[in-house]
Amino acid sequence: MLAIIGGTGLSEIEAFDHVGFKQIPTPFSDDPVNIHLYKFENKEIVFLSRHGEKGSIPPHRINYRANIWALNSIGALDVIAINVVGGINPKAGPGGFIIPDQLIDYSHNRASTFYEDDLSAVIHIDFSCPFSSKLRDKLATGFADANQSQNESDQRSLIRGGVYGCTQGPRLETSAEIVRMKNDGCDVVGMTAMPEASLAREIELNYAMLAFSVNWAAGLGDGEISMTQIRNTIKNGAQFLVSVLSCCAKNYD
Numbered sequence: 001m002l003a004i005i006g007g008t009g010l011s012e013i014e015a016f017d018h019v020g021f022k023q024i025p026t027p028f029s030d031d032p033v034n035i036h037l038y039k040f041e042n043k044e045i046v047f048l049s050r051h052g053e054k055g056s057i058p059p060h061r062i063n064y065r066a067n068i069w070a071l072n073s074i075g076a077l078d079v080i081a082i083n084v085v086g087g088i089n090p091k092a093g094p095g096g097f098i099i100p101d102q103l104i105d106y107s108h109n110r111a112s113t114f115y116e117d118d119l120s121a122v123i124h125i126d127f128s129c130p131f132s133s134k135l136r137d138k139l140a141t142g143f144a145d146a147n148q149s150q151n152e153s154d155q156r157s158l159i160r161g162g163v164y165g166c167t168q169g170p171r172l173e174t175s176a177e178i179v180r181m182k183n184d185g186c187d188v189v190g191m192t193a194m195p196e197a198s199l200a201r202e203i204e205l206n207y208a209m210l211a212f213s214v215n216w217a218a219g220l221g222d223g224e225i226s227m228t229q230i231r232n233t234i235k236n237g238a239q240f241l242v243s244v245l246s247c248c249a250k251n252y253d
């Protein structure tokens with residue numbers, strides 16, 4: 001079963017039939033995790049809003065362990081994560097998309113493993129390739145299909161491959177931090193891929209990300225980063241994003 005984790009600006013998927021909710025208890029919180037159940041062309045798809053139902057949980061306060069645990073216990077096998085990012089690569093400007101194949105984790109103090117209670121055997125997962133290449137291919141196919149139904153002038157750009165740098169937030173970065181991240185090889189910067197991606201690997205879920213660039217990273221655009229512009233970019237891209245997800249769901253078996 002396919003799961004979608006929605007980020008900022010994607011708290012529901014109106015194009016799919018909403019058939020219910022499930023509240024999944026987990027060992028990581030007194031509160032259950034709310035999972036939306038959708039149907040699309042007779043396929044069950046589960047959806048989780050990363051920032052909570054009201055979109056009010058900041059990146060460093062998200063209970064990543066509870067979320068990933070809940071998706072696993074409801075029977076998800078493949079997880080498509082939607083993450084908004086700032087563009088560092090000149091080709092990753094606002095409105096563009098990227099399916100990263102690598103990440104660098106700059107976040108800290110986040111509960112980042114399921115292997116904490118039983119310390120009788122130390123577990124080190126292989127994380128050389130943090131994203132599932134099969135699922136990345138499926139995302140790229142869905143993206144191409146969605147672009148085909150767009151007018152010529154509304155085509156969206158996609159970078160296949162690239163490095164996602166995950167910062168702690170909730171503040172945005174300094175210009176110097178972005179220069180450092182650029183030197184490190186980061187193409188985009190966001191705050192939510194980790195530890196989500198590594199927890200998915202720990203629990204053996206296939207995980208890939210479609211990142212949506214909503215601003216130039218600090219120091220790379222004109223002046224300060226504007227929340228109004230970010231909101232507008234998200235609004236303008238929301239329909240296309242849902243169209244990509246519909247195409248992915250259509251192709252999913």
Ligand code: HPA
Nearest residue numbers: 084085086189190191217
């Ligand atoms: N930095 C970090 N996270 C982000 C950004 C950014 O510029 N834009 C959207 N998410």
